[in-house]
Amino acid sequence: MFDLPVGDAFEFAINWLTDNLSGFFDLVTLVVDSFLVGIENLLLFPHPIIMIVLFSALAWYVSGKGVGIFTVLGLLVIEGMDMWDGTMETLALIITAVVIALLIGIPLGIWASKSKTVEKVVRPILDFMQTMPAFVYLIPAVLFFGLGQVPGVIATLIFAMPPAVRLTNLGIRQVPEEIREAALAFGSDSKQMLLKVELPVALPTILAGVNQTIMLALSMVVIAALIGAGGLGQPVVTGLQQLDIGLGFEGGLAIVILAVFLDRVTQSLGASTG
Known part of the structure; x- marks a missing residue:
């Protein structure tokens, strides 16, 4: 009936941004990469046993004895599978993506809670971000930032940010009118009311939104590995490419252990503030 070149228009926009905002993307790459490398070095510098003790103590204190014991055993399994470095790389990527997502998402959620116009504009954008297949984010991320960890962080934060915005907006809107x-x-005044x-x-x-943001970020680990982000996604991708069942299973098991640890700790933090 008629031809609507949506894909061509999108490609034109991406090429225009790449040609005209290369300096901005280089700056973003430098900042994100510096922060990510700093987190990686911080996590990898101590001996794994020291980090296992610290993580387990945190889990025990925040979530109780059961989660603490699971954390000890789970992280020892990761170390025994020789997946420790990949796990810390993945954790650094998640921390970086989640911190940036929250720095953008929570203020945006606050703004949306204060303005119906902003909420109406933001809602379809968030719907688009959540329903677009995650693989599609990799295309502009690679074009803007090249291969490596930085485009993995950018794609991850875009995919993971909507819950932070939505639940911040929801939480503030649900504050009882009597309290206000x-x-x-x-x-x-308005500032004191907010803070x-x-x-x-x-x-x-809001902390429930943080939890969901972390879980969505973790779900991008394997996908981000396809563009060179490394971490625990790499053994899964390698196992798939080489049909190495053992390697793929070990990478997947390490991801599950990390996911359970992060989920239980962040859920307990949210419950303790309720």
Whole structure:
């Protein structure tokens, strides 16, 4: 009936951005790579046993004895499979992507909670970000930032950011009106209302968004490995390419152990603020 060259228009836009904003993308690459390398070095510098003790103590303190014991055993299994370096690389990538996603997502969620216009604009964008196949994010990420860990971080944060925005917006909108009226009666201005009333009340919901952001970031590990992000996704990809069942299973098991640790700890943090 008619030809609608959506793909050509998208390709034109990507090429225009690549040609005209290369300096900006180089700056982003430098900043993200510096932060990521710093986190990696921090996680890899101590002996694995020291890190296992620290992670296990954190899990025990925050989530209880059961999660603490699981963390000890799980991380020892990872070390025994010789997956420790890959696990720390993956954790560094997740931390970097999640920190950037929260620095963008939480303020955007606060803004959306204060403005119906912003919410109406942001909602379809978030729908697009969540429903677009994750592999599609790799194309512009590689064109803008090349191969390696940085495009993996960028693709991961785009895919993982929507829950942070949505649940921050939801949490603030669900603050009971009686609490707001009481704060106003005591003379709170808009800044005090946000920082001392709305955010503390909405904190459990916001932390649920943080948890979901972390889980979505972790789900991108294998996909990011396809563009050279490394970490635990690499043995899974290698196992698939070489039909090495053992290597692929070990990489997948390490991802599961890391996912359970992160999920239980962040869930417990959210529950403790409720």
